[in-house]
Amino acid sequence: MNNDARIYVAGHQGLVGSAVVRRLHALGYGNLLLARRDELELTRQADVDQWFAAHRPEVVILAAARVGGIHANDSYPADFIRDNLEVQNNVIDAAYRHGTRKLTFLGSSCIYPKHAPQPMNEDCLLTGPLEPTNEWYAIAKIAGIKMCQAYRRQHGFDAISLMPTNLYGPGDNFSLENSHVLPALIAKFDAAKRGAQQSVVVWGTGTPRREFLYVDDLADAVVFLTRNYSDAGPINVGTGTDVTIRELASLVGKAVGFQGELVFDTSKPDGTPRKLLDVTRLNALGWRASTALEEGLRATYAWFCANQSQLRR
Numbered sequence: 001m002n003n004d005a006r007i008y009v010a011g012h013q014g015l016v017g018s019a020v021v022r023r024l025h026a027l028g029y030g031n032l033l034l035a036r037r038d039e040l041e042l043t044r045q046a047d048v049d050q051w052f053a054a055h056r057p058e059v060v061i062l063a064a065a066r067v068g069g070i071h072a073n074d075s076y077p078a079d080f081i082r083d084n085l086e087v088q089n090n091v092i093d094a095a096y097r098h099g100t101r102k103l104t105f106l107g108s109s110c111i112y113p114k115h116a117p118q119p120m121n122e123d124c125l126l127t128g129p130l131e132p133t134n135e136w137y138a139i140a141k142i143a144g145i146k147m148c149q150a151y152r153r154q155h156g157f158d159a160i161s162l163m164p165t166n167l168y169g170p171g172d173n174f175s176l177e178n179s180h181v182l183p184a185l186i187a188k189f190d191a192a193k194r195g196a197q198q199s200v201v202v203w204g205t206g207t208p209r210r211e212f213l214y215v216d217d218l219a220d221a222v223v224f225l226t227r228n229y230s231d232a233g234p235i236n237v238g239t240g241t242d243v244t245i246r247e248l249a250s251l252v253g254k255a256v257g258f259q260g261e262l263v264f265d266t267s268k269p270d271g272t273p274r275k276l277l278d279v280t281r282l283n284a285l286g287w288r289a290s291t292a293l294e295e296g297l298r299a300t301y302a303w304f305c306a307n308q309s310q311l312r313r
Helices: 015-026 045-055 070-075 077-097 132-155 181-194 215-228 245-256 280-284 293-306
Strands: 007-010 059-062 102-106 159-164 166-168 199-203 212-214 235-237 261-265
Touching (some): 045 077, 059 077, 070 132, 077 102, 077 132, 077 159, 102 132, 166 293, 181 245, 181 293, 212 215, 212 293, 235 280, 245 261
Parallel strands (some): 059 102, 102 159, 159 235, 166 212
């Protein structure tokens, strides 16, 4: 991947895509191909094919996806499975047909069974039932992994699949309805602080354990693996450590400066009891996350405060 390689980052305005662009620029990659959604609708096969024929990217990083938390996944299952299948089918196929040399597909840790052994290694895939609240998204992502493997097997296409853990950082979606747990907590605590509220309600029991990766660390791993990994099997990307939702809420409250009470609404779903990735394979290649959770939370909240006018809510 030379510094003048034509690199297409699909979803460059999202949380992951924008971080990947930042990392590529920092490393001196200056020939990036970027297309906003109003310029290229990835769910339309003809449009994607026409764009690839015109631009012929040498490297594709597929970070475009419909994403959301428990509420969004459970409320819009048809949207999640349809949109994600369409995007990845169109991009992977067009990349192969138009001469892309390397494609990196971004999946998710939710591909693993709800009760997979912890920490979850890559061999856990397809060994048990999924978490029901996000199975539509998970099934689409599993299909993306299998599509990369199929194109590698049949056509020799160098397509790799990365499975990130829960992500957070600058550019996240802070909607209380459709975001993931960490940005939603930041928005909740900030509102409580500004409104001088005495308590914040957190969904569930607070006992599930989750792993969190700062998005700029993921971006660094994406570039590292695009350059150094070429295998049919998916590879986990995470920190290898986790916290309970109760511990996370306390850390977010500290980062925001909220000093009130935490109230857990046990009528709301917890989701998977634990989601911790085994990152042995990634570490063996020479890559490890570098941003501690407390440091990442402070940076994310600082970005949240400085970018109120452009927040996704």
